[in-house]
Amino acid sequence: MKKVALITIGKPTSKVIKEQLESLFADKMLVETYLLSQKKEILSADVDLFLYTKGCIRYLLIEEEQIRKPYIETERVINHKNIKEIISIPKKTDVLLVNDSQRTAYEAIQQLELIGLDHVSYHPFYPGCRKMIEASIAVTPGETHLIPAEVEKVIDLGSRILDISTIHEIIFSLELEEKFEKSCLTEYLRNIVEISKLIDESRQDAQESEKLLERIVNSIEHGIAYIGENGHIINVNTNFEKIINRDKSEVIGKEISILMEIPNNTLKDQITWITEVNGVEMLVDVQKIHFDYRSGHLMTIQYTDRISKLGHRIRRNQEKKIKQQLHTFEDYLTQNLATKQMLGKAKKFSETDATILIQGENGTGKEILAQAIHSASRRRKGAFVPVNIGALTPTLLESELFGYEEGSFTGALKGGKMGIFEIASGGTVFIDEIGDAPLDFQVKLLRVLEEKKIRRVGAMEEIPVDVRVIAATNKDLLELVDKEVFREDLFFRLNILPLNTIPLRERQEDIHYLLKIFVEQKFEEETDFLEIFDDKVIEQLINYQWRGNVRELINLVEYLSLTYDGHSIQCHELHPHMLKDSGSANHMKEDTIFLEKNALWILSTLEASAPESLGRTALRDLAVKEGYSLGEGKIRRLLKELETKALIISKGSKKGYGMTPLGKTVLECHMKRS
Template sequence: MKKLLIVSIGQITGNAIAKQLIDLIGDFIIIEPIQSTEIESHPIDCDLILFTSDLVQLSSIQKIKKDMDYIIAKRVINHKNIEQLISLAYGTEVLLVNDAKNSTFEAIRQLEEIGLDDIKYYPVYPGCENHPKLTTAITPGESHLVPHSVEEIIDIKTRILDISTIYEIILRLKLSKFVNESLTTRYIKDIVEISKSIDINRKAIKQSEKLLETILNNVESGVVYINALGKIIRINKQFENMLNKHKKDLFMQSIHTFFPNLDLSISDTTSIITTIGRQEVLVKVDPIIFEDHLGYVITVEYTEKISKLDHSIRRNYVSKFINKHYTFHDYITVNHQVEKLLERAEKFSKTDATILIQGENGTGKEIIAQSIHMNSYRKKNVFIPVNIAAITPNLLESELFGYEEGAFTGARKGGKAGLFEIANDGTLFIDEIGDAPLDFQVKLLRVLQEKRIRRICAAEEIPINVRVITATNKNLISLIDKEAFREDLFFRLNILPLKTIPLRSRQEDIPHLLKHFIEIYFSKEKIKPLDDLFEQDTLAFLKSYRWRGNVRELINLVEYLTFVYEEKKITLSDLPYYLLESVHQDEKIYLNRHELWVLDNIYKNEGIGRSKLKTLADKQLFSLGEGKIRSILASFNQKELIEIGTKKRGCCITKKGIHLLEKLK
């Protein structure tokens, strides 16, 4: 059984939302509420996390796994608990008491939006001292925070989940087939119950009408309430728009005038698919009994809209943090060369051409890809990252191109859309493209050229409109020479090339990044300047360190230091052992001027061989014989400064060789 974890600031909120969901879908999933302060000590073993607010998500996101699926709840005033508010006199002044500033103002806004805007609200929350001393207070389940001077407390109970959040939970956890009763209908039932319970003697009875109308009009579906004879009693704006008629022309009309096949003899929820004009709609009917009076709530939705919503949920499920993508402002640097790189990427973002980002691991290739997407006209659509190296070759084609039902053993009923199809109108970021198998490269090249995909076992092709960005930490030209990467695909991908700069080549960024990530990971009230946090020799060491893992390694170091920091300056001995050992190994290697010349020219001319090095030395009037070159190359190979292939492929410098060369030059 699937499990949902509810994370809230207070226990009251978490329990209330858990109860709401248990009443609706508790038979099909396990629901557990916890407080945000417990998230570090609580085992996060669930299929989906529901954060009760943006504030809870921001305080908890660093404490959960990166790939953990989550939803931020949209919450609304519980309509069942506002009857007492309706009876308040026009212009009544009240305190609105809640557990945080943001949630207090949000509760006021929602009360005003549903029509209770004739009350004067004064916000009160922990830390807020400037408020009038009034005798009446309204609170969504936070009575313990109400000032002692208040005589009357109207507890409207904690805010509940709105219908869109409940629907998204059901889709994320794939519960649609288990949930028979329309949640929208149950939502409307509560609204109709409110209208029946309003005090008819209240002067502002029009307020109740406004309230009911506002709520109905905020439901995205068309909504109709009919009596036992099928006569239309109430409709919302969406239903008016669907029929292109005004409500005065629909009042007391028979519902069968518009839906002749509708069966009102049933006692349970039923639905039919029919048409309005030329558009197909899904019509759901739910019988409702109020004080022995039978009526029906009917919801009408365009089937195209339902399909798009389901497609959107699936896209969001794949992309996970669709609204949390990086922008160019998130790529932290003070290095001039990196700034030029970002300027070029920003220009590229305004085109639709394919982009190839090359660079070492940890240099922010995906940050740049996300930034390009967020700076393009596609930013409102989906961004889907896929790592080629993380998908087994036999699943690669089905993941990216999709498959039809029965395509292979274990294929999903109804087939499955591939990532290209899901990313339509958006951006597909293909990481580690250098690891793509040759047979897949052929198919990818055709997709890029034709802008069409064919699912596995499908007869027809599907047109796509996808911006493709690829990335790799490998030298694709070298792979082409080794016949491990297609040359025609390289040039199709490399229309707009970008190359990230390793951290060791932008030393001025190191203290800047250290300061940034220390502010994030250190849980101190005030972060000290770096000179007060590190010994001078430690800071100097970090500035000159090779950073083979680049920014990712620097982040790991900062996380490590959060555990060993003891309120005194960090010394070299406080650093992880592997940082110091790697430097000691490098210090044992010394190059004379002949060796330095050879290593430098291998770096500048990748794939160069012994004879070409001799020719180059003669042209530069550098006295170096072929026998001496052979000896130097053998020494370099032994020290892992270069890799020697066949005569045709020549020599390639390693990362260790590049680091040593940069250090000596």
Template sequence: MKKLIIVSGSQGTGNRIANQLKSITGEKFDIRVIIMSNVYKSDLKCNLVLFTSDFIAKITYKYFDQSTPYLIARRVIDHKNIKDVISLPVGTRVLLVNDSEQAALQAIMQLLEIGLDHVQYYPFYPGCVDYPKLEIAITPGEADLSPHCVKHLINIGTRILDIGTIYEIISTFGITGVLNESLVTEYIKDIVEISKSIDKNRKSAIESKKLLEAIVNNVEYGIIYIDNDGKIISINSKIKSMFGKTRKDLLTKEISKLIDTIDIFNNKNNSFITNIEGKEVLIDVDEITFQEKSGYLITINYTDKIAKLDHKIRRNYEKRIAQKFYTFEDYLTITEEVKDILRKAAKFSKTNATILIQGENGTGKEIIAQSVHMNSYRRKNAFIPVNITAITPTLLESELFGYEKGSFTGAKEEGKAGLFEIANGGTIFIDEVGDAPLDFQVKLLRVLEEKKIRRIGGVEEIPIDIRVIAATNKNLIKLISEGKFREDLFFRINILPLKTIPLRYRKKDIPYLLMHFISIYFNNKNIKTLDDLFEKTAKDFLKNYNWRGNVRELINLVEYLSIIYEGKKFPLYSLPHHMMERMYESKRIILDINELWVLKEIEKNNGIGRSKLAQHAKNQNLDLGEGKIRSIIKKLKEKNLIVSKDGKRGLTINKLGLKALEEYK
């Protein structure tokens, strides 16, 4: 039997989707749910992988055989569970509780799209600190994550697969039997039932009708509802465009005059193909009963659209997960300075000018580059990443500029297009540009200035239309002074500069990111705060750790801890030893003479304040006024060597501070 693996962030989500598929397909294929944190140790042999989100795919696809076809689930609100939301008074303020900021915002968007815009939604998720303390909350199956202020929780259940995703799965496994049943019909019938359940004391009939129309008009299919006499009672907006007629021209008309080949009574609860306005369509007819009245729900879809779904599946067989690009929503932060950088990058994305992103490794330079591309008008064209350090200097020119046939020994007979040509119309991301050889820098400068390239061994200049984004972790100004980087190239690529911020300077983001990735890697709903997972010493250590590997190092730590987790809080000594060694090392290296003096004074005078320290300095003829001491105290706190005593202004030395003094003796 063929096998489908569903990879989800939680068991509940995976089981809900599995049950949804089983209710439609029965036992036509085997379905197995694997939690994201267990993928690395599971048997992953299957005929198709279904990832419940883009993010989960990016994290876990690397563990699968790369030839295994996959789908990214498109998920929607389960309409059967929203009647309590409909009944909320207009203008009600509610929290939308989900397991991540992106998931919460996506759920809000879907609620708005189906017409539930009469309430005001505010996202809440693990690590969220800035949110209104409201008493009403809505959650798609994440009730355990709701904050203490919530007194009334509306659980609309885990989001389910949309019709398109279900069709793709069924088509992939070649299950034709269930395709005769109209999934759209079931979808619309659910919506009709919802409209009946609206609290009439709070919603008028007009509001109910508007809600139903908003939902029905959002469906990709044409929809017609007729009575037992074959007269058209209701249509959606797609029907008007299919037939090129107005609503007035269609309502109350007989269906046989609109589609002369249709025989409702002989085709009820069936499907058939015919032609409308010269185009082939698939028509589903279902008999339904509503408010004790029977009628027929007819759904119409162009057959070429159905064929496109099959084509999309074939494309998914071929494409790799690396083609799933990041957007600005994927750059996780609650730090205002970082948000300002992202806002600036979003503005830059609407231009063609070259961008230079400088910053340490692990600070998300490529995420920003991909986000710029996906936010630009070039997003439908290629995004080509090139890492200078990953290509040997001898091959660098041929890889980027291409070559003509017979240009050198080993060259392909037909020649080869370079990455600049392949990226034509799109974006090329040149990472580690600070490591580019000087002779290559000359050629790169020419490309940027003339927008033309010449293949190795070629005579003809080829015009190219590309957006260049460069990135480096090097100090280019220093390299220029050392003669290792061309000054003219620097000013050519530095038209729109961006500089990422290391994690150690984003203190607010450390607990936020820890909780975000803990919620992904740990299959444990009881872990709601860092205090649930770490002893105080370990938690304080992580908040003040240097994070030389930035977010990449933080993710690696969480993955490591998820593997060794045994249900108990982690003490400080359970963290990887290199982390503490780095901390101690950095403290000894960067203490200057004034910092050392202040640290010693605090050790000798527990609870001393800034004014007293300035007085001691004056008594010892040291040039340290209160202003300088304030700056030194700030640095010592950043290095986690001292803390304010009992939350007051007085200062006290901690264990790391004592360790630093020990090494300076």
């Protein structure tokens, strides 16, 4: 059983919606109700889905973290069951429409007019309303306590109920399609048709009643047809006419089987199928209905692609937040020239739809790179769906990526299930650890890449998919090809656009640069970067081999931020495994760094001024005094070069530059050589 949290502003709304959900979903859903004021309870609720009325979302938006997810912001409509008394009001009568806010009052008026109850003059009234006309009748959707005392007649429509689109979003979000046998739309329409029985015959004639009913039914986006027991069409709405491309006059009285294919040529009490109408795929639903002395069938018809869009509406709501969290190229931090060149290549690759293979060690940002490519591509509005092959068993792998049909294996859901390739259609699938893919799966993936089609487990038909594949691995795939554990044809199909990430040990200038950034992010107190670490620690980190790459560096900084006591961090305070690797694995490369004389002069000047730091202006003035022809522009370029090589560090925009331990060692090496 699925659990749903319903969050409303008032209890009457909560009561009505809870009753509506429980009547529709019966034993398939447990509804827990919360008022907006119960924020602690909402934050701790353990449910599958949160339903918020629009008012709640509006108030909660000032505190984004209090909006629990996954969620649906509900759309509500006037309950058609309760409009009899409005129909009986004489034309052009002034009526107060009373609701809890200006927005909801106008919304209720719009909904009443939309379904054809526009024969009276509605005037909104709400708390804080400065102007109120004299009226003897007030209409309200459950807010009777707000009605002025002088009003003589009150028509309470009751709290508004969830509309059809919201009901369908709930069904798709909770994956109840295959378990939901009752047609929501049929019940909805049944309520509408009941309106005709509630009309005050003393005022309304049959023709006017029929027009009202027709306007209500035509406002629904599905195609709708009422069919007699003999299979002949009695009436249709305007959307049915549009879908079948025929006027109502052409189809009334015709057999429905002439217009579309009916399974076994028989309309059952309840049946749903997919068929083609004028070359377009449609979903058709038929329900048997009874009205007094006669019975018939209510048929609804809709485009299958519209169903797909409806099924993805809740996912798209969630994706707005997800997409904001996807990385871009700006998030791949580096000062290394080779890495910048790799990023430049990746940016060009993002302009195409070709398959990309990213190879590199763990912790070098392969998924960040994949997200950045997706974010910069034409597919950025589509989904980015990652899948880690190493986290799935061989038996689950195929069904997760390709989906499965009903009854294809024990435990398969009724109706089957979409796979990742279908879900990500129009977007990007990121397949991580592709080197761990089983051989039999490799064959099927190769076909998907070549044919752009997938076949669900247990299905005969192929489904076209529109996805871009980005694969990643920390293994040498050509080596796996030689060992005959990875298909050569799949390697070349994946390797159309190859990218290789660069390990951190080959990006020495990035270690100092990233270390400073991560310290600013992780350390709560604003501390001078150079005061946090002992000089020998910086030296060791720059020359450490970084087997875990950037991920290891981030983990180290987080660890140090938790153990930092305000004193300068020493080498023995690093991760124990780093101390074991600090021997022969680390080797000094200071003597391989060569600098021109002006850069050396800046280094020696900064060393002489220590512990005081110097900025560009101070260095320019000193250069003039000592006879060096260095303008501020050239000094800026030299400082940037030295900072890139991790020989100096900026202490802030107005605090100047200081030497790093590596800078001191490099200067000493140059002094010895001279």
